[in-house]
Structure formats: structure tokens, C-alpha cells
Amino acid sequence: MTIKLHCFGESGHSYKAALALELSGLAWEPVKIDFFGGEGRTPEFRGNMNVMGEAPVMIDGDVRLTQSGVIQDYVAEKSGKFGGRDADERREILRWILWDNHKLSSMAGVTRFLMNFLPEDKQPKEVIAFNQSRLAGAYKVLDTHLEGRDWIVGDGLTNADLTCCGYLYYPEPFGFERTDYPNIDAWLSRLSQQEGWKAPYDLMPGSPADRAQA
Numbered sequence: 001m002t003i004k005l006h007c008f009g010e011s012g013h014s015y016k017a018a019l020a021l022e023l024s025g026l027a028w029e030p031v032k033i034d035f036f037g038g039e040g041r042t043p044e045f046r047g048n049m050n051v052m053g054e055a056p057v058m059i060d061g062d063v064r065l066t067q068s069g070v071i072q073d074y075v076a077e078k079s080g081k082f083g084g085r086d087a088d089e090r091r092e093i094l095r096w097i098l099w100d101n102h103k104l105s106s107m108a109g110v111t112r113f114l115m116n117f118l119p120e121d122k123q124p125k126e127v128i129a130f131n132q133s134r135l136a137g138a139y140k141v142l143d144t145h146l147e148g149r150d151w152i153v154g155d156g157l158t159n160a161d162l163t164c165c166g167y168l169y170y171p172e173p174f175g176f177e178r179t180d181y182p183n184i185d186a187w188l189s190r191l192s193q194q195e196g197w198k199a200p201y202d203l204m205p206g207s208p209a210d211r212a213q214a
Contacts, residue, residue, distance in 0.1 A: 003029075003060045004029055004059045005017055005028055005071075007030050007032070007033060008034070008036075009204040010200075010207065011055045012167035013105065013166060014056040015204065016105075016162055016163050016165075017072060017075075018200075018203050019203065020072045020076075020159065022196050022197075022203060023081070023162075024076075024079035024081050025196075032205040035055060036117075049064075058071045058074065068101075069163060072159040072162060072163065081157075083158065092160070093159050093160045100164045104142070104167075105164075108176070114131075115174050116172040116174070116208070128175075132174075139176065139184065142181075144183075146184060147183050151190075152164060152187075157194060165191055169188065169200055
């Protein structure tokens with residue numbers, strides 16, 4: 001049975017789940033959510049897919065999951081990949097997933113949205129500047145941790161890597177420059193060299209270019 005991931009290309013949280021599925025070797029396919037057309041706010045979506053109105057949503061037979069970290073955990077359980085070698089690594093992976101969702105991806109996602117998907121005159125400049133200062137601290141934590149390491153946890157690719165990279169491959173500017181963080185830069189290059197890796201807009205349907213042509 002093919003896993004269906006309801007997602008859209010601009011969503012970094014969707015990308016985490018999509019990349020985990022793609023690299024796992026499991027059979028899956030993306031299903032576009034028309035987020036910018038308001039699909040996530042419809043009663044149908046909130047009633048049948050995700051009461052929170054968010055992406056991604058994964059459906060595998062009778063299993064329906066939301067939240068990227070939960071989906072990544074399911075992929076690890078089903079594929080036997082990315083979940084760590086023992087209980088200590090599993091807990092450390094969870095620690096980084098929680099850190100990322102609180103300190104890195106949530107802040108990066110909001111900042112990228114404010115800077116790129118709102119009209120110039122509606123962009124809250126002080127909020128953006130505050131967010132970028134918080135993100136700089138998160139980047140430093142990750143860059144320092146990656147000193148002398150190939151991967152965030154253990155000696156191979158895990159969900160810790162797949163969650164923390166979620167927004168860092170997007171081309172839109174939000175204050176992150178890879179060259180400012182050499183360890184992150186090397187880690188992102190290493191990850192993108194994995195067999196099957198794809199950039200967000202190549203892996204999922206939907207991009208700013210699509211809306212520009214509409």
C-alpha cells in the first residue's frame with residue numbers, strides 16, 4: 001500500500017516528512033494541499049484531515065498522522081531507518097526534534113513566511129529582526145554541536161538531521177547564510193549527497209513559481 005503525504009512544497013514541516021519517506025525507501029506519494037488557497041481552513045479539511053488545519057498529514061491505510069516529528073517516528077518504525085541504534089540514541093534524537101520544533105524550524109518558518117509571502121507593506125520589520133536574532137542563537141547551537149561530527153546523533157543519518165534541515169534548503173531569504181556556519185554548511189552538503197535526496201520544490205507539489213504563473 002502506498003503511503004500518501006498531504007503536503008505542499010512551501011512547507012518546511014512537510015519537507016521533513018517527505019524527505020524521511022523518500023530516503024526510507026517506503027512507497028509513498030505526495031498529495032497537494034492548496035494551503036495558499038485556504039484549504040487548511042475549510043471545515044472539510046479540519047473535520048476529515050487535521051483539526052489544526054496544518055500540513056503535513058500522512059495516511060497509510062487506516063493510520064492517519066499529523067505533526068512532522070510523529071510522522072518521522074512512524075517512518076523510522078516502519079522502515080527501520082533514522083530511529084537510532086538504541087534507547088540512548090532514540091532519546092537523543094527526540095531531544096533534537098523537540099529542540100528543532102521549538103527553537104529552529106518554528107522560528108525559521110514564521111520568519112520566512114513574513115519575509116517572502118506577505119506584501120512588503122505588511123511585513124512586521126521589528127518582529128522579523130527579533131526572530132532573526134533568536135535564529136542566530138539556534139544556528140550557533142547547531143553549528144557548535146556539529147563541530148567534528150558528520151551527523152547530529154550517532155554515526156549515521158537520523159531523524160535528528162531530517163528535522164533540523166527542514167527549512168535550511170529553501171531558496172527564499174530569511175536571514176540564514178550557510179557560509180556563516182561552516183559546520184552546518186558541510187552537514188547540509190553531506191545530507192544532500194545521500195542517494196534519493198531532493199530539494200523541497202523537487203520533492204513536493206507547489207511552489208511560489210506556480211502561484212506567480214496563476
